[in-house]
Amino acid sequence: KAGVTQTPRYLIKTRGQQVTLSCSPISGHRSVSWYQQTPGQGLQFLFEYFSETQRNKGNFPGRFSGRQFSNSRSEMNVSTLELGDSALYLCASSWGASGGELFFGEGSRLTVL
Amino acid sequence: SQQGEEDPQALSIQEGENATMNCSYKTSINNLQWYRQNSGRGLVHLILIRSNEREKHSGRLRVTLDTSKKSSSLLITASRAADTASYFCATEPGGGADGLTFGKGTHLIIQP
Numbered sequence: 001k002a003g004v005t006q007t008p009r010y011l012i013k014t015r016g017q018q019v020t021l022s023c024s025p026i027s028g029h030r031s032v033s034w035y036q037q038t039p040g041q042g043l044q045f046l047f048e049y050f051s052e053t054q055r056n057k058g059n060f061p062g063r064f065s066g067r068q069f070s071n072s073r074s075e076m077n078v079s080t081l082e083l084g085d086s087a088l089y090l091c092a093s094s095w096g097a098s099g100g101e102l103f104f105g106e107g108s109r110l111t112v113l
Numbered sequence: 114s115q116q117g118e119e120d121p122q123a124l125s126i127q128e129g130e131n132a133t134m135n136c137s138y139k140t141s142i143n144n145l146q147w148y149r150q151n152s153g154r155g156l157v158h159l160i161l162i163r164s165n166e167r168e169k170h171s172g173r174l175r176v177t178l179d180t181s182k183k184s185s186s187l188l189i190t191a192s193r194a195a196d197t198a199s200y201f202c203a204t205e206p207g208g209g210a211d212g213l214t215f216g217k218g219t220h221l222i223i224q225p
Contacts, residue, residue: 033212035215042215042218043201043215043217045212045213045214048212056212058212088153090155090156092156099144099205100161101146102158104148104155104156104157106154106155107153107154107155109153
């Protein structure tokens with residue numbers, strides 16, 4: 001069974017641009033969560049989607065948004081990029097709603113110049 | 114905000130020794146999980162312990178949970194060089210409304 005796939009793995013953007021990251025969960029998993037990891041703040045929860053509905057949202061500004069499609073694939077978007085948005089963005093999937101084991105992808109490393 | 118806080122932040126031991134990491138959290142939880150992350154890569158789930166459990170084993174891993182002290186420990190026995198990684202505890206607050214909350218991790222280095 002294929003694992004969680006995140007694309008792109010690496011990307012470089014400049015301040016003010018926007019970026020879209022993609023996540024394909026493990027087949028059969030209906031929940032997708034996104035996390036931002038930085039050296040200073042550690043792993044911070046962005047949002048969780050289950051069956052195309054956003055169930056939970058972390059404490060991030062409205063520039064961070066996401067969505068989930070009917071095939072459970074998910075995308076997250078960051079608009080008007082800031083230097084502080086440089087981070088490893090991790091996607092995780094699980095079969096059911098929140099609370100169980102998460103299966104993580106390798107992440108998308110975003111650098112904002 | 115961080116729910117779990119691991120201690121120590123970094124730990125260096127010799128191969129073959131045991132490694133113990135601790136995690137403290139602030140609110141009531143449904144369960145607590147431990148994850149491992151090799152440098153710059155995704156996290157790998159190690160073990161989940163529910164709030165009504167006190168101890169759990171998986172291979173060379175032993176996890177304890179003390180809900181009265183709001184703390185957990187992860188013991189890795191007979192450490193190997195491949196155990197070098199960062200280890201995170203993650204909690205699901207009671208109610209499950211906020212997803213998993215991770216601590217900042219313990220960076221474990223196993224010296225060959």
